[in-house]
Amino acid sequence: MIDKIKEHITEVEKFNADTKEAIETFRIKYLGKKGLLNEFFAEFKNVPNDQKKAFGQAINTLKLAANEKVNLLKETLDSQTEEVGKYGDLTRPGEAMALGSRHxxxxxxxxxxxxxxxxxxxxxxxxxxxxxxxxxxxxxxxxxxxxxxxxxxxxxxxxxxxxxxxxxxxxxxxxxxxxxxxxxxxxxxxxxxxxxxxxxxxxxxxxxxxxxxxxxxxxxxxxxxxxxxxxxxxxxxxxxxxxxxxxxxxxxxxxxxxxxxxxxxxxxxxxxxxxxxxxxxxxxxxxxxxxxxxxxxxxxxxxxxxxxxxxxxxxxxxxxxxxxxxxxxxxxxxxxxxx
Incomplete structure (x- = not known):
């Protein structure tokens, strides 16, 4: 079971997304009410006593990794959206203001x-x-x-x-x-x-x-x-x-x-x-x-x-x-x- 959790930790660390929908699907998969983390926590009672400490540490590592990944992806996406949507291409040369004229x-x-x-x-x-x-x-x-x-x-x-x-x-x-x-x-x-x-x-x-x-x-x-x-x-x-x-x-x-x-x-x-x-x-x-x-x-x-x-x-x-x-x-x- 611990090996399975470590596989998910690796998957979380490698995960990337460029849309809000993909990030939300990822969050629900791991952090939702019916997500994998809750399933692992429910399995905690069935783990032998000598493995509970390692099992708990693995679950917490997965939870922390999932939260950090979600937050990082959201910040990156928000930053890209603001830069392109509000300011456009910041490397583009500026446009001169058009002067009006008197009638x-x-x-x-x-x-x-x-x-x-x-x-x-x-x-x-x-x-x-x-x-x-x-x-x-x-x-x-x-x-x-x-x-x-x-x-x-x-x-x-x-x-x-x-x-x-x-x-x-x-x-x-x-x-x-x-x-x-x-x-x-x-x-x-x-x-x-x-x-x-x-x-x-x-x-x-x-x-x-x-x-x-x-x-x-x-x-x-x-x-x-x-x-x-x-x-x-x-x-x-x-x-x-x-x-x-x-x-x-x-x-x-x-x-x-x-x-x-x-x-x-x-x-x-x-x-x-x-x-x-x-x-x-x-x-x-x-x-x-x-x-x-x-x-x-x-x-x-x-x-x-x-x-x-x-x-x-x-x-x-x-x-x-x-x-x-x-x-x-x-x-x-x-x-x-x-x-």
Whole structure:
């Protein structure tokens, strides 16, 4: 019987396993309630007295060997599982972290903000869901005014007085209502108009509108501000102002910058004239000042607006405005160098 126990000790010492199931089967075989150790202990009473000591020592040696083997195999398996499952191959070279990139809209917006901040303009923001007063009426566009048709508006169906803002001029109204002159602020943000989506237009886009209110503000101040802006952003100092109409400014003008005719692309985007329209501007209408609680007899001011999407397309040679909102990583990765 002792020789049989010694054979099992040798078997235990040689045993190896690489799965939890195999280790558990081994444990049950020797250490379970119906395992071999319990069978050997039950045989103890039948062993002659002169052999009991050697028999007991052999059983204890087998029990100790079985316990140590089970514990060792479990520790080894757990260590291997943690190393491979949690950390992977520790000898594999590390992977560089992929850097993100700023969106071209954000790049251009930040450039514009930085330019105007240098000449004293702060940044103001407002809600994209607006009411009729701030988006239209306060801006000299009362109900049924024909100029409202210039902007195809998204109205909230349950409340015709609530809409998606069609311009960031609504932010300027809110700013004038809550701040006293002198006022010098720009309002960047997303706006919405019910237009067909194509390579050149979208139902939402981005604007930056500027406002300057103070005593004795003139059209010459407006032109000089726009001159600084175009020179800083485009590197082109030649601009022109063409008479136009906007309900909230009088007089009003379109702003053109001389882009030049050096390349075929220049001919295409300027339609062969060399001049490129970038936005609108004008002197704030006295009615708008009155609606916002500012005395037009004391104060005057100018306002202007430019499209961020249009400028981004010009600066980065983007041919389709839809690329700016499709989240195509292949497109966005091109702007990593402009972080």
């Amino acid at each position: 071209p809209i954000s790049i251009v917006k930040n450039q514009i903000i930085e330019i105007f901040s240098r000449i004293g303009f702060n940044v103001s923001e407002g809600p994209e869901i607006e009411d009729d007063w701030h988006n239209f009426t306060a801006l000299n566009l009362p109900e049924y005014h024909p100029a409202r048709d210039m902007q195809d508006t998204f109205f909230i169906q349950t409340d015709p007085d609530i809409l998606l803002r069609t311009h960031t001029s609504s932010v300027q109204v809110r700013y004038m209502e809550n701040n006293k002159p002198p006022i010098r602020t720009i309002s960047p943000g997303r706006v919405y108009r019910n237009e067909a989506i194509s390579a050149r237009s979208h139902c939402f886009f981005h604007q930056v509108e500027g406002l300057y209110i103070d005593k004795d503000v003139s059209f010459a101040d407006l032109k000089q501000t726009l001159q600084i802006f175009t020179t800083e952003l485009f590197g082109k100092s030649k601009i022109r102002l063409r008479p136009s109409y906007f309900p909230f400014t009088e007089p009003s003008a379109e702003v053109d910058v001389y882009w030049g005719l050096k390349t075929e692309s220049d001919y295409k985007i300027t339609k062969g004239t060399g001049w490129l329209e970038i936005g609108g501007c004008g002197m704030v209408d006295p009615n708008v000042l009155t609606n916002c609680g500012i005395d037009p007899e004391i104060y005057s001011g100018f306002a202007f607006g430019v499209g961020i999407d249009r400028i981004a397309m010009l600066l980065h040679q983007i041919t389709d405005i839809r690329l700016l909102s499709e989240n195509d990583v292949r497109f966005l990765d091109q702007f990593k160098s402009t972080l």
